[in-house]
Amino acid sequence: MPCDGVRITVLDENFIDILLPSTSRVTRYGMDQHFNSKYGEILAENGLCFYVETFSAGTVTTVLFDAGLTAPVVLHNAALLGIDLADVDAVVLSHGHPDHTGGVIGVLEAIGHPVPVIVHPDAFDPRMIVKPYVTLPMINIGLNRERVERAGGGLIQARGPIQLGPGLFTSGEMETAFDFELEAPTGRWCVHADGAVEPDDINDHQVLGIDIAGVGVLVIDPCGHRGIVSSTEHMRKLLSNETIYGVMGGFHTGHPGISAHRIENTARRLAEYSPQLIAPMHCSGFPLKRAVAEVAPDAFELITAGSVITVGEVPPQTRKLQTSSVRIN
Template sequence: MQSADHVSITVLVDNYIDMLMQNSPGIRRQGMAEHFLPRRGTPLAENGIAFLIRATTAGRTTTILFDAGMSGIPIIHNATVLGLDWDEIDQVVLSHGHPDHFGGIYAALGAIGRRVPLVVHPSAFHPRSIRRPDLMIQYFNRGLTERELEEAGAALVKVREPLDLAPGVMTSGEIPISVDFEHEVPAGRFSVRDGHVHADPLEDYLTLVINVTGVGLIVLDPCGHSGVLSSLDHASSLAPDAPLHGVMGGFHLGHAGITQQKIDRTVDGLIERGLRLVSPMHCSGFRAQRAVAERMPEAFALMTAGAEVEISAPVSPPSKGESDTTQKK
């Protein structure tokens, strides 16, 4: 896998906003100054997630929108707050066919205003339902259709395998669940495929794998449907020569019925993999955030809507000889 020289990741949508948070090394947050002296407004949060990735190699930047939140309101508003130029977006990726990830896509495509490639797994369009003794939600992804996406400006790229998007950025393709306890998912999900009703395998779920020169792999895992550890291991298999550096996204550990044991075992696995940046967002839940914060304090980063993360290799100071040469010139 190629690598990028520099990557910036902007959190366009997330569940959380906190204007009292401070900047930290490599992370700029919308804080008190923006809250009390808003030039464009302050960010909005909702139950959803969306990232904007800018990957720069040899002076050329590719800009990718990854997911679009639950509705069109925060993604458009937050883009204005952050001064985003929609014209710079080169590609769009949808992680899977759930409304908290595709809900704002039509508003985003409208803001882009031209035909743009949109990468998505073909199974994202299968009708989906939730059926439990206490709950029935039929066809909750009916808002995602190929026809409407194309009419809104998407040039659909339906693919199951990993796909290179830019130097140092690729989609994961289908992710095998390789960690035994990550097969646990909330029950009652169904999808219609080939005219039959099946338990929903969520085969359409994908992540983004980013490789930064001198840093390693950062995995954007928006909802953790394949298990965050399995997603990390799959990313390593795609770029075996690059070390794992970090993971950001929803770890899918906030649902009722997720045991503390599963959360603890997940954090065990994150520690074992030696990550230096761990940011549980969106559907991760407070218990998972607390566990990472307590057990991985140096790696833990709490993200908020509007946060901007800059990642590149640290600049080494010149050696004495190099410094002397520079001064002589």
């Protein structure tokens, strides 16, 4: 059963832009708030965190999808936007990279009550990046099961999809279905539970799919490690809905060395769904944003930290902007 509507608040993202106007589907934290000392500034950093509310028959399911790079930024922005993290029903971690999990301990502590944490079991495997000039050992050193559980997280380590509410599903493991999406940065390694050291295929990567009545499927892919087109196809089949309303998140096309071939094919294939929303964020990069804006100008949307996206039947937003209790100097 689909949900009636969804409201997504971006609590962490790489960018802010106080000059972007609000639209019929996106409400932004703009200049009037940013320069008002009563509220303060929205913060941005290299990470992602989505506060997702789905509505169905008078009920609401609230999920925090990823936890940003650092908890103080997530908590600061949540406070400014009038969000009470105690309302969170579940936390979903897309994969075990620090720009998506770095804030999870502080966020769980702020939630203040035991909450399920849905994550692929391989997200906890030690990971490293090896380049000719530097090695970054165990980039996810802050993510471990014991710390999550001590902070109040009840771990649900799943390889398959999980339904979180009406029309709201995690993807589970996915395959890259298109050759052009196999292109990826090199030098990523992981140590598996059995001790094997292997190239990191990031098979723990998961996305969120939302089936909205009368609208279609909205896919949130935080980092595009399987390819945004592949993950969109996966969720379309999982939810048995051919209509894609939109895709948003990090599409993993912003790294040095990503070819124009991948960028052009990604933009073209996304446009072929005839979606109403395409919002490249985080690791998508300017060339992909430009390509999407050219092939699907009506669907293209810039989403920044503090943005609120509403789709379908959503009750009026009643929360008020607040003065943040967390300050970063």
